[in-house]
Structure formats: C-alpha cells, structure tokens
Amino acid sequence: MTQTAAVASERPSLETAGDTARAWLDANLPQGLREDILQEREPTFAELSEWESKLHKAGIIGATWPTQYGGGDLGLRAHLDISREIGRTPMPESVNSIGKELAGPIILAVGNERQKAEYLPAILEMRNIWCQGFSEPNAGSDLAGLRTKAEKTDDGWVINGQKIWTSGASKSSHCLLLARTGSVEDRHRGLVLFAVDTSLPGVDIREIKSIDGARHFCEVFFNDVVVPEADMLGSPDQGWAAATRVLSIERATNRMHRAWRFENQLQHLVSACAENPATRRLVEHDYARPLAEVAVNIELLKGHVETLVGSLIDGNEIGPRGSLPKMFWSEAHQDFSKLALDIVSRFPPDLSDPLRAVKRRMEDIYIKARAETIYAGTTEIQLGIIAKRILKLNWER
Ligand SMILES: Cc1cc2nc3c(=O)[nH]c(=O)nc-3n(C[C@H](O)[C@H](O)[C@H](O)COP(=O)(O)OP(=O)(O)OC[C@H]3O[C@@H](n4cnc5c(N)ncnc54)[C@H](O)[C@@H]3O)c2cc1C
Known part of the structure; x- marks a missing residue:
C-alpha cells in the first residue's frame, strides 16, 4: 500500500491485530513447517504455497492492502504488530515475497485500476508468483x-x-x-x-x-x-523513480518481521543449549558475552524498526533511511550466524533431537546469511547512500 494510504487508514484498535495473528499462528502452524523442530524432509513448494494462502485467508498477509484487492485495509501499526508475531513464529519465509513485498506495493503505487484488480488478489491468493x-x-x-x-x-x-x-x-x-x-x-x-x-x-x-x-x-x-x-x-x-522506491521499500518496511525472527533464532539457540547438560556450558560460560552482544543488536534493530514505522505513520517518506535497518540487520545477522555456527560446531556427537534441530537450523542460517549483505543492495552501496543522501557528503568511491 502507499504510505499515504497507510497513514489514512491507521486505526485505533491496533493491539488486536497482533494478538489475533499470534493466536492464529499458534493454533495453525503445521508441525511439518516449524523451523525449530527436527524435520524429516523439506516442505514442498505446493505445501508452502498452501500455507501462505491460508495466512492470507486468516488476515495475516496483505493486512495493509485495500479490501477491494483482497487486503485488510489496516494501517502500518497493525502491519508492525502482525510482523512481530510472524517473526516470533519459527515458520518458513514467504515463497512469494517479491509479489507481496515489491510487486504488490509498486502496483498499488503506480498501477492502473485494471492492473490492481487483476494482479493484487492473485498475489495474495498465491495464484500468481x-x-x-x-x-x-x-x-x-x-x-x-x-x-x-x-x-x-x-x-x-x-x-x-x-x-x-x-x-x-x-x-x-x-x-x-x-x-x-x-x-x-x-x-x-x-x-x-x-x-x-x-x-x-x-x-x-x-x-x-x-x-x-x-x-x-x-x-x-x-x-x-x-x-x-x-x-x-x-x-x-517513471521507471527509475519506481525502481528506487521498490528498493527503499525492500530495505525498510518489508520483512520488518526479520528483527523478531532474529530474536527467535537467538532464543532457540540459547534455550536448546541451556536445556541440555552436554551443551549448557557453551552458552552459560564460553559464549555468554558474545551472545549478550547479539541480544543488544536485536534490541537496537527492533527499536529502529519501530521508530521507522512511527515516522512513516507521521507522514514521512522512507527514502534513504531504508538503508539503515537493511545494513544493520544484514551485518548483525551475519555476525550472529558465524557465532551460532561456532557454537553448534562444538556440540558433542550423538545429539538429541532438539540439538540436532538447532544445529541444522543454525547451519542453514549461516549459509543464507552470506547473501544478506549482498541482495537488496550490498553493504558498500548502503554506506554510499547513507554518506551521500543522509550525511549529504560530496563523496565518491
Ligand atoms: C540471495 C540473492 C538473491 C538475489 N535476488 C535477486 C532478484 O530476485 N532479482 C534481482 O534483480 N537481483 C537479485 N539479486 C542480485 C543482487 O541485487 C546483486 O547481487 C547486488 O545488487 C550486487 O550486484 P552484483 O552481484 O552485480 O555485484 P557488483 O555490483 O558487481 O559488486 C561487486 C562488489 O563491488 C562492490 N561495489 C560495487 N559498486 C560499488 C560502489 N559504487 N562503491 C563501493 N563498492 C561497490 C559491491 O559492494 C560488491 O562487494 C540477488 C542476490 C542475492 C545474493
């Protein structure tokens, strides 16, 4: 949705959006999709797609889009509340995130009526990927x-x-x-x-x-x-203006659940290790300080996302500030992934299922985190944007 529309549709009864989402997710996330338990096999594309279409029917996806295109017509505050719950739930990332987080918002911003009516409901219902x-x-x-x-x-x-x-x-x-x-x-x-x-x-x-x-x-x-x-x-x-807008959306308000997913990953690592006498010492002694530093980064990230959303609700554009959370999240999460890999690499053999599950999840996070400082603009590019457009420095590489 456009930022203006998000502000206009802001409503007072926002607490409930997150509560409703949490209750629904707790009751409906299939065991086979949970990322914090040991899975025998990867979910198929069809299973992931079906899950996402259920999320939409439950009002969890597309909450901010206008009702005539299948959305919930809620404001950004509700989107933030729902995103927190999505992040706290150890569920798979969307297989249609480009549709929901880039194509959809850009079609809402620059598309004509026919394009909105044709494409937007099809994205939410997972008919178009x-x-x-x-x-x-x-x-x-x-x-x-x-x-x-x-x-x-x-x-x-x-x-x-x-x-x-x-x-x-x-x-x-x-x-x-x-x-x-x-x-x-x-x-x-x-x-x-x-x-x-x-x-x-x-x-x-x-x-x-x-x-x-x-x-x-x-x-x-x-x-x-x-x-x-x-x-x-x-x-x-309009192509360049639309493209840069897509990128600032990609860097800022999209995937705001990532701050809370990051927290869920840290909590999973810490609790799985602390519950087992064979690994407790790793988190309670050997890695306690670096883990505490990760917790600080997560708090900063969550606070920043909340501030950004507040600023958007006040009617401000994201602009270059989209680079701040993108860069901070990707660097902090990549550092965490290295630390987590270090910790699970020191697990003893003959692991229990909960330890095998956390090991597999942390290894997966490590591999995926390699790309986080590259896609949606590399760290160097974000630094250039911040130097030039926020600090107003006349800076060239
Ligand atoms: C997991 C993943 C998913 C992706 N998905 C998509 C997708 O769906 N669609 C899509 O279109 N693209 C996608 N990309 C591509 C992504 O947008 C590009 O990889 C990214 O923009 C970097 O471009 P590049 O790979 O050509 O590297 P280059 O631009 O060649 O950069 C190489 C290195 O030089 C540095 N560099 C380049 N220019 C400067 C500069 N001016 N100042 C300082 N340093 C600089 C970069 O930071 C980098 O370290 C994806 C990438 C990844 C890793």
Missing part, C-alpha cells in the same frame, strides 16, 4: 547501467536482454521487469517497469545451482518477447 528482474550480468550495484531493451511497436513493447540472480524465476508466473527504452548512456532516464507473464514466447528461464544445492536463482533471457502495452507499470519515464 512473482520474481524481480532487475540485476544483470553487468548491472547489479550499478542498476542504472542495465541494458535490457524495451522497444515500442504497434503490438506493445519488444523486450531483449538478460537478467541474472532472479530469485525464484523458474517457479514464477510473473516478472517485475526493469528495462530501458533508450541507450545505456541515458542511465536513470528512459527506464520502464513491466509486469511480464513468464509464459510468453521468448522468455527463457535457466536455474543456477547454489552452494546449498538449491536451484532458486535463475538467469532469465528475453528474446524478442512481446509485452502488451497494458502490462507496462506506470509511464516509461
């Missing part, structure tokens, strides 16, 4: 250097180019594509956003195997793909 086609082989941090070309024709737009690191593309029905109408020298000008149906002729999606064996990342090639004019989001000259 979205991916984000921004990065290219030579345009990651330097997004304004992207080369994928959109040429206007009588049928609409013809797209040619290549995207990379497109998370979840092979399971997506739609791609939020950023392309350019002019030449690369135009940089920020002439960039345009599209909602591309990934089943269109000429869209070639190839999976990339990553270090954990997953095939989540993809390369996406566009070979003379004809995209109807009706699937352009906003106007051709």
Whole structure:
C-alpha cells in the first residue's frame, strides 16, 4: 500500500491485530513447517504455497492492502504488530515475497485500476508468483547501467536482454521487469517497469545451482518477447523513480518481521543449549558475552524498526533511511550466524533431537546469511547512500 494510504487508514484498535495473528499462528502452524523442530524432509513448494494462502485467508498477509484487492485495509501499526508475531513464529519465509513485498506495493503505487484488480488478489491468493528482474550480468550495484531493451511497436513493447540472480524465476508466473527504452548512456532516464507473464514466447528461464544445492536463482533471457502495452507499470519515464522506491521499500518496511525472527533464532539457540547438560556450558560460560552482544543488536534493530514505522505513520517518506535497518540487520545477522555456527560446531556427537534441530537450523542460517549483505543492495552501496543522501557528503568511491 502507499504510505499515504497507510497513514489514512491507521486505526485505533491496533493491539488486536497482533494478538489475533499470534493466536492464529499458534493454533495453525503445521508441525511439518516449524523451523525449530527436527524435520524429516523439506516442505514442498505446493505445501508452502498452501500455507501462505491460508495466512492470507486468516488476515495475516496483505493486512495493509485495500479490501477491494483482497487486503485488510489496516494501517502500518497493525502491519508492525502482525510482523512481530510472524517473526516470533519459527515458520518458513514467504515463497512469494517479491509479489507481496515489491510487486504488490509498486502496483498499488503506480498501477492502473485494471492492473490492481487483476494482479493484487492473485498475489495474495498465491495464484500468481512473482520474481524481480532487475540485476544483470553487468548491472547489479550499478542498476542504472542495465541494458535490457524495451522497444515500442504497434503490438506493445519488444523486450531483449538478460537478467541474472532472479530469485525464484523458474517457479514464477510473473516478472517485475526493469528495462530501458533508450541507450545505456541515458542511465536513470528512459527506464520502464513491466509486469511480464513468464509464459510468453521468448522468455527463457535457466536455474543456477547454489552452494546449498538449491536451484532458486535463475538467469532469465528475453528474446524478442512481446509485452502488451497494458502490462507496462506506470509511464516509461517513471521507471527509475519506481525502481528506487521498490528498493527503499525492500530495505525498510518489508520483512520488518526479520528483527523478531532474529530474536527467535537467538532464543532457540540459547534455550536448546541451556536445556541440555552436554551443551549448557557453551552458552552459560564460553559464549555468554558474545551472545549478550547479539541480544543488544536485536534490541537496537527492533527499536529502529519501530521508530521507522512511527515516522512513516507521521507522514514521512522512507527514502534513504531504508538503508539503515537493511545494513544493520544484514551485518548483525551475519555476525550472529558465524557465532551460532561456532557454537553448534562444538556440540558433542550423538545429539538429541532438539540439538540436532538447532544445529541444522543454525547451519542453514549461516549459509543464507552470506547473501544478506549482498541482495537488496550490498553493504558498500548502503554506506554510499547513507554518506551521500543522509550525511549529504560530496563523496565518491
Ligand atoms: C540471495 C540473492 C538473491 C538475489 N535476488 C535477486 C532478484 O530476485 N532479482 C534481482 O534483480 N537481483 C537479485 N539479486 C542480485 C543482487 O541485487 C546483486 O547481487 C547486488 O545488487 C550486487 O550486484 P552484483 O552481484 O552485480 O555485484 P557488483 O555490483 O558487481 O559488486 C561487486 C562488489 O563491488 C562492490 N561495489 C560495487 N559498486 C560499488 C560502489 N559504487 N562503491 C563501493 N563498492 C561497490 C559491491 O559492494 C560488491 O562487494 C540477488 C542476490 C542475492 C545474493
């Protein structure tokens, strides 16, 4: 939802949104999806999708979107309350986060009525899964250097180019594509956003195997793909403004549950170790101080997210301040992941199920945390944004 709409729809009865979400999550999270118990197998995409569609029916997902598009029409405070409960619950991350956290908000901001009516309910109901086609082989941090070309024709737009690191593309029905109408020298000008149906002729999606064996990342090639004019989001000259807005949303209000998920992970590690005499000494003696430092970081992060939400409710834009929590969370969480790996590496053999569960979870967190300081803009890029746009320094690398 737009920030203005979020403010306008702010309501007084906000305490209940979090309470209701917590009660529902406690009663309904399937054992097979819990991240804090030992699982025999990974949940399938279909199971995760079904879970998310139930979350929507329960009013937990899409709470801030307007009711005519399937949302709950609640304000940002309610979103924060619900996000806290999502974070405190050891459940899987969304398999449609691009749809819910990027494509949806941007369609709400710049889409026309037909696009909103068609795409938004389909995202919440998990009928449409979205991916984000921004990065290219030579345009990651330097997004304004992207080369994928959109040429206007009588049928609409013809797209040619290549995207990379497109998370979840092979399971997506739609791609939020950023392309350019002019030449690369135009940089920020002439960039345009599209909602591309990934089943269109000429869209070639190839999976990339990553270090954990997953095939989540993809390369996406566009070979003379004809995209109807009706699937352009906003106007051709709005692309850069829309893209940077997407990124500031991605860095700030999205995934605000992460602060509370981080806390849940720390608590899981500490309690699982403390409950077992074979590992108690690790947390109560060897690693007590660094664990306490993690707890401080989590409190700072939670406080920062709450302050940011308060500021948005007061009617302020996120702008470059989206870089602050993104950078702080990714660096602090990555540090925690190293510490957690250190601790579980010192577990004795013949582990009990609760210790095997926490070991597996911490190893998984460690592998995933490698990427946290890269996606949605690297730490160096966040520092550059903070230096230039918050400190107003005339600074170049
Ligand atoms: C898990 C994961 C999921 C992703 N999912 C998606 C997705 O779904 N869709 C999508 O479009 N992209 C996605 N990405 C890509 C991501 O946005 C890029 O990897 C990121 O923007 C960095 O770009 P790059 O990889 O090209 O690295 P580069 O931009 O080449 O950077 C390489 C190094 O140089 C540094 N650097 C670059 N420019 C500067 C500068 N000006 N000042 C200081 N240092 C600099 C960087 O910090 C980095 O350390 C994903 C990445 C990851 C890791």
